[in-house]
Amino acid sequence: MNVGRRRVHLGVLFPVNPTTTVWKGGLPGSQIDFAAIAGLARTAQRGRFDYLLLADDLRLPERDGEVTEIGVAGRHDLLTIISAVAAVTDRLGLVATVNTTFNEPYDIARQLATVNHLSDGRVGWNAVTTSDAWIGQNFRRGGFLPHAQRYERAAEFVQLCRSIWRAGGTPDSVPLAHQGRHFHAEGHAATACDGIEPVLMQAGDSEQGREFAAAHAEVIYSRKKGRAGREFYADVKGRLARHGRDPGQLKIMPAITYVVGQSRADAEELARMRRLDIVTPEMAIYYLEELWGCDLSGYDPEGPLPDIDPDPDGSAFIAGRPTGADAQRRADRAAFLRQVAESRKLSIRQLVALVTDTKALAGTPADIATAMIEQVEADACDGYIIVPDQAPGGLDSFVEHVVPELQSRGVLPAEYESDTLRGNLGLPESTNRAR
Ligand SMILES: Cc1cc2nc3c(=O)[nH]c(=O)nc-3n(C[C@H](O)[C@H](O)[C@H](O)COP(=O)(O)O)c2cc1C
Structure with a gap:
């Protein structure tokens, strides 16, 4: 690595959104095929990615009261899926989206601690609140909690999970003593973390979302690039000191799509054609x-x-x-x-x-690497979540052509530097245990 160059962190999103990605061989079914998820995970690990991210939806969209065929592939439980992916990878971080509005902290803390234990510290949690009553109806809580209270509940949810991870699971466990507005917990929790906690990710852009991220999150999954990215970066990083945190403790990673070509013009034309394939x-x-x-x-x-x-x-x-x-x-x-x-x-x-164009980074591998590095050096982000616009196999050309370019420029190490997600993201390895 070149001394002085900023690291470019990399995650990849398993792409299930039909507005970003074409699935070869058509829908549905292939998107929930474990071979597709495991294949993307292996490719990402070969490319020295920090993590694979799985997004979630708890209810299918409807058109005129009927489920539509666009994008429907069903969704399985993500913590169960990342346990399976952990068994076929050994370095890659595994980030599951888990909702804080409709779940209970004890169950989620325990499930996350278990997968984190099984994977030797490779787990991340994208803690989302979800903004509508639509999903609430599946939980018999239509309209459950106004927006601001969702983040209040999310903050308490995360704090209680962290207390459970730090307190429980051993003969010298200390009982929980949590009396909050949303939750009470008092007993000895059964499952702790082995000193390495899951990494907390946040996605959401409101004032409350930014405050929640500044107080608790370690990675932000954002959609902000360019000038909007620089403003977002300055705003959120500027909030950290008030929470007693250092800018390096929160990595901001926008989602991007890429198209590699022989020349920039060739890649731009390819990108335009791919948009029409998707739409x-x-x-x-x-x-x-x-x-x-x-x-x-x-x-x-x-x-x-x-x-x-x-x-x-x-x-x-x-x-x-x-x-x-x-x-x-x-x-x-x-x-x-x-x-x-x-x-x-x-x-x-x-x-x-x-x-609906997501403005893919289109160019030669060198163009793409240059654009990625420029944004990091301009304080617009700390890395990227790559969203392949084709699947399966849509990350292959990035790993084959762009990753070596990033490595040769000293912004991505040739090998994993740590066994844990926390370590690879440059976040503190050990947490302050409660005892
Ligand atoms: C980039 C991004 C990705 C998101 N991914 C998910 C997701 O996979 N599942 C989900 O339920 N909500 C997801 N959300 C929704 C957020 O959790 C949040 O509920 C929503 O953005 C409302 O919060 P906000 O008002 O702070 O933006 C995502 C939001 C953003 C910005």
Whole structure:
């Protein structure tokens, strides 16, 4: 490693979102095939990635009251999946998304401690709160907890989990003494951590989300890049001192997609074609239906935008997706899309491909490495969560071509430096145990 160069940390997201990734061989089923997850994990470990991240959803979205075929693959329990992935890897960190609004801390602390123990300290926890009542209905708690209280509950959830990890599990265990607003716990907890706790990740961008991250998180999974990334980085890192924390104790990692080509022009053209592969005709119509709040299946995806206005009462036409809720926001967004489509003369599908574009880093391996390093050195992030835009196999070209480039520039070590996720992320190995 070159002295003085900032490390570039790497995670990879197992891609289940149909707006980011094309699954070869079609849906559904292949996305929950263990071979696909294990394959991505092995590739990531070969590329010296810090971790594999699994995202979660606790309810399937619906179109007009019916489950849609777009993106449906079901979701299995992620802590169980990472236990299985732990058995086929030996260095890679394994991060599972686990919700703090609908679970109970004792159970989650114990499950995380167990997988962390089985994997010798390779576990991370993406602690999410989830913003809607939609999922709550699966837990018979529709509307359960307003937004701000979700983060209050999340903070108490995490603190109690950490108390359990530090206190329990041995003959000299000390009893829990937690009396909070959301939870009470008093006994000797059965399962502790062996001194190395799971790494805590956070994803969420509100004021409360940022405060929660600054107080508790060790990694942020963000969507902010470029100038927005620099502002986010300065804001969140600037909050750490108030919580008695050092900037190095929190790594900020935005999600990025990449496309490797022989030349920059070649890669940019490839990226444009890949967007159109992802935005299928069905997906383009589905995207508009969410905003218009009504059935648009009679419109030609290769033709102009619908000539009707969005239905103000149609918020529930597509349910369970993040953008649909408010009638005014849907109408404003639809008006904006109409303006873009008309001024650029775009079909529905071309428009949706443009506005859902995740702006892949497209170029030669050297271009991609340069862009990644520049953002880290400009204090926009500490590394990246790579989201392959093709699957399975979508990380192969990154590991084959971009990883060696990053290694030759001294920002990614050739070998793992630690056996634990904490160690590889440069986070403190040992926690302050309660006894
Ligand atoms: C990049 C990113 C990834 C997320 N991934 C998940 C996820 O996999 N599962 C989930 O239930 N929520 C996920 N969330 C939702 C957050 O946990 C949070 O509930 C939501 O963003 C609302 O919080 P906020 O108001 O602070 O943004 C994600 C959010 C962001 C920004």
